Amino acid sequence: MLALTRLYSAKRHGFTLIELMVVLALIAIIAALAAPDFQRTIARQQLNAAASDLLTSAMQARSEAIKNNRQVIVQPVSADSDWSKGWRIYVDMDNSRTYTESDVLVTTVAATTSTIEQYETPTLNPNLIGFDSTGFALGSNAGRVVFSSRILGGNYLKGVVIARTGRARTCTTQPGANNCTGAN
Numbered sequence: 001m002l003a004l005t006r007l008y009s010a011k012r013h014g015f016t017l018i019e020l021m022v023v024l025a026l027i028a029i030i031a032a033l034a035a036p037d038f039q040r041t042i043a044r045q046q047l048n049a050a051a052s053d054l055l056t057s058a059m060q061a062r063s064e065a066i067k068n069n070r071q072v073i074v075q076p077v078s079a080d081s082d083w084s085k086g087w088r089i090y091v092d093m094d095n096s097r098t099y100t101e102s103d104v105l106v107t108t109v110a111a112t113t114s115t116i117e118q119y120e121t122p123t124l125n126p127n128l129i130g131f132d133s134t135g136f137a138l139g140s141n142a143g144r145v146v147f148s149s150r151i152l153g154g155n156y157l158k159g160v161v162i163a164r165t166g167r168a169r170t171c172t173t174q175p176g177a178n179n180c181t182g183a184n
Contacts, residue, residue, distance in 0.1 A: 043115060043151035050112040050147045051158040051170050054083065057109055058129050058160060058168040061089045064106055065131035071095060071138060074129040077108065081127040083145050084118045086111040097128060097138075112147070119148035119157050135166045144171065146180050 015023075057074050065072040071092045078085040089106040090099055099105075129145075130138035146159030157173040159180045171180035 039151060043149040044156060046113050046116055047147055047149045047152070047156065047158045050084065050116045051160055053109055053112075054087070054145060054160045055168055055170050057087060057089055057107075058162060060106070061129065062131045062135050062166050062168070064089070064091060065133055066135045069133045071097075071130060071132050072106070073097060073099075075099065076127065082118050084112050084116050084147060092130070097130065115150045116147055117150065119146040119154070119159070129162055129168075131166055137162055137164050137166050144180055146171075146173070 054074075061072045061074045068091055072089065073092050074087055074089050075098075076083050076085065076087050086109055088099060088108045091104040091106065093102045093104060094100060132138055142162050142164040144159050144161040146157050148154060148157050155174065157180065159171050159173070160168055161171050161180060162168050173180045
């Protein structure tokens with residue numbers, strides 16, 4: 001009787017093939033349900049990072065303008081003025097509001113990920129963020145730049161709003177709540 005008990009208990013170690021298949025099927029189902037949500041979370045974080053980078057650049061440009069007692073510009077690097085393709089910060093030595101050889105380049109920010117795009121034509125005129133030597137926005141150059149994600153569509157937008165006083169802030173727009181309006 002003792003020999004049969006040992007033999008029977010020795011057989012019960014481990015999992016059967018059916019138990020293993022059931023567990024793998026459950027894991028596959030849960031992963032399939034979670035994958036789209038995970039993609040949206042990643043897209044939202046990339047969108048937040050793009051807006052945060054532009055906000056940081058605007059604050060850095062304002063600081064450089066005050067420090068150097070000169071106008072400093074943040075401007076898209078692409079010919080089509082698309083902010084999602086990257087931008088540069090420079091001290092505008094000749095006050096031309098365009099990047100020339102005489103200007104002092106502060107930094108260049110690389111393009112965001114390929115899923116991030118400029119949502120609308122910025123309300124900046126011209127398409128730049130500029131600060132004078134006192135830290136105020138250049139002329140009537142207050143406005144906003146708003147980014148969107150190809151994955152999220154227009155359901156979640158993130159942008160940067162520049163006030164005439166030079167204050168920059170991020171804004172978030174979701175259906176029914178547009179916080180990216182105005183430039184106050």
